[in-house]
Amino acid sequence: MRRAHPDRIRPGSRIETILKSFITSGQVNVAELALLFHVSTKTIRRDIKGTLGFLHPEPTHDGGYRIDARHLNILTSRDLEFFVEQAGIAGLFPVGGMSLFRRLHDGTLKRAYAIQGIRFEDMAQKRPFFAALERAIEKRFIVDVRHANTAFQGFSPYKLVNHVGTWFVVGVHGARLKALSMATIESISATAQSYEYDDAISSQILHDPTLYESTGNVSVELRISSTMAEALAGTSPDKSGEWIPAHVRVKK
Numbered sequence: 167m168r169r170a171h172p173d174r175i176r177p178g179s180r181i182e183t184i185l186k187s188f189i190t191s192g193q194v195n196v197a198e199l200a201l202l203f204h205v206s207t208k209t210i211r212r213d214i215k216g217t218l219g220f221l222h223p224e225p226t227h228d229g230g231y232r233i234d235a236r237h238l239n240i241l242t243s244r245d246l247e248f249f250v251e252q253a254g255i256a257g258l259f260p261v262g263g264m265s266l267f268r269r270l271h272d273g274t275l276k277r278a279y280a281i282q283g284i285r286f287e288d289m290a291q292k293r294p295f296f297a298a299l300e301r302a303i304e305k306r307f308i309v310d311v312r313h314a315n316t317a318f319q320g321f322s323p324y325k326l327v328n329h330v331g332t333w334f335v336v337g338v339h340g341a342r343l344k345a346l347s348m349a350t351i352e353s354i355s356a357t358a359q360s361y362e363y364d365d366a367i368s369s370q371i372l373h374d375p376t377l378y379e380s381t382g383n384v385s386v387e388l389r390i391s392s393t394m395a396e397a398l399a400g401t402s403p404d405k406s407g408e409w410i411p412a413h414v415r416v417k418k
Contacts, residue, residue: 180205180213188221193232278303278326289333289348298354299323299335308359311335314350321346322361325371329378336371343367345377 180203187194194214200207214223214231223231278300289296302309302323311318323337326348333348338361371377 180210181217184210184213184218188218188223188233192235193226193230195228195230197229292333292348292351295348295351295354296326298356299326302356306360306363308357308361310355310357311346311351312353313346315352318344318346320357320359324363324368327371327378329375332378334378336377338367343370343377 180199183202184194184199187199196207196210196214199210203210221233221237223233226232299309301307303325306322309321309323311321318339321337321339321344323335325336327334327336327345329345334345335348335351336343336345338344
């Protein structure tokens with residue numbers, strides 16, 4: 167196998183390669199895959215026994231794994247495409263294996279989620295919110311969301327998006343498209359109202375990266391030692407090059 171450059175490994179690449187190896191030859195060599203992807207053999211075994219565990223991989227005498235052909239027959243090229251594309255969100259769901267795979271296969275998750283990066287926040291504490299929003303997106307229900315101490319009543323959720331590592335729920339609120347960070351969502355309440363789905367809005371969500379840019383003020387606090395604070399407190403250059411007093415607020 168030709169070794170992959172670490173910077174060129176795309177999301178799901180390991181899973182895709184492992185699956186293709188199983189499909190073409192029925193077995194894989196763990197050491198070769200670890201060398202190919204610049205990871206440990208433990209990582210490869212976790213991919214095989216964890217992510218691909220529903221295919222019942224069996225260890226071989228040479229330290230690799232094999233999969234019985236009858237288990238591989240359930241996979242089609244379309245299945246493979248869906249599985250690889252959505253592999254990054256598997257950790258969000260408490261139920262994996264064939265249950266997760268069926269949801270990937272029938273397109274349920276593909277309609278509700280979009281992955282736009284290779285890093286993923288730990289959203290274990292937000293699983294109930296993901297589940298509630300997934301249901302709302304599927305049924306086109308309007309929800310009330312409390313986000314960062316702000317109430318968004320009448321929010322129409324369109325998609326859960328992982329944009330370069332950060333999870334957002336994107337939808338329409340007050341006739342405007344908004345992306346709310348999942349990390350700062352405090353509560354979600356479903357309503358009995360539904361909204362009319364707009365394909366143009368869905369397309370904008372997938373192709374407009376400015377949705378995820380922060381528009382608020384950013385506050386930065388610089389913490390320095392008391393010795394450095396004393397050195398800086400009375401000196402700051404003005405335009406003429408002279409030094410004038412400056413106020414420095416220090417938290418110790």
